[in-house]
Amino acid sequence: NAGVMQNPRHLVRRRGQEARLRCSPMKGHSHVYWYRQLPEEGLKFMVYLQKENIIDESGMPKERFSAEFPKEGPSILRIQQVVRGDSAAYFCASSPSSGLNNQPQHFGDGTRLSIL
Amino acid sequence: GENVEQHPSTLSVQEGDSAVIKCTYSDSASNYFPWYKQELGKGPQLIIDIRSNVGEKKDQRIAVTLNKTAKHFSLHITETQPEDSAVYFCAANHGKQAGTALIFGKGTTLSVSS
Numbered sequence: 001n002a003g004v005m006q007n008p009r010h011l012v013r014r015r016g017q018e019a020r021l022r023c024s025p026m027k028g029h030s031h032v033y034w035y036r037q038l039p040e041e042g043l044k045f046m047v048y049l050q051k052e053n054i055i056d057e058s059g060m061p062k063e064r065f066s067a068e069f070p071k072e073g074p075s076i077l078r079i080q081q082v083v084r085g086d087s088a089a090y091f092c093a094s095s096p097s098s099g100l101n102n103q104p105q106h107f108g109d110g111t112r113l114s115i116l
Numbered sequence: 117g118e119n120v121e122q123h124p125s126t127l128s129v130q131e132g133d134s135a136v137i138k139c140t141y142s143d144s145a146s147n148y149f150p151w152y153k154q155e156l157g158k159g160p161q162l163i164i165d166i167r168s169n170v171g172e173k174k175d176q177r178i179a180v181t182l183n184k185t186a187k188h189f190s191l192h193i194t195e196t197q198p199e200d201s202a203v204y205f206c207a208a209n210h211g212k213q214a215g216t217a218l219i220f221g222k223g224t225t226l227s228v229s230s
Contacts, residue, residue: 004159033217042122042205042220043160056216091159102148102167102209105218107159 002027004094004108012114013082021077021111025094032075033093033105034067043091049075079113087115118143120208122221131230135193139206139221142187146208149182149189150218154203164191196228
């Protein structure tokens, strides 16, 4: 009964490179959420996706960041032309459904992104 | 924008004592309030949640209370143990978009000494 799987656990990039973070939701979950956590801060919502659809991207920076959740395979958070300020822990969560029932979100162990 | 305030930022207790963490939220439409425990190098782990149709919920040594009028909810841990040491986060859902984004507090670092 695997939980939310994120990889890589650690990722180092130089300024200007691209970062790709992957998230496989829990079995049976079709909703994925991405959050960013800065040191000693709470988590900040970035984007909410269902299969092949972006439902809410109100927390995503307007430039350089994109997310997808294809019909097959993991959800991907992509950061182009990374800058030092992108250094953070990125967490993915999944839930079985949303709507008015507010199903609990279960988190992976995150990807720690470091920009040199 | 919508906001969740959490206090205290750090809390030190002796083993066996109780610990209380308090949060307030600003979005009157929020109706779901989870609590997460995060250990070093790990992701947040859901420990308990409460919905706005109840005022209190208990699970063994952990309880959560909700006061919708005051927009206030609290986590209570009784008989604390060293393994309870971690960072605890409260959160509230973005009420206008039910079931989607969670707004998190900044966390409370709980230290339980034996």
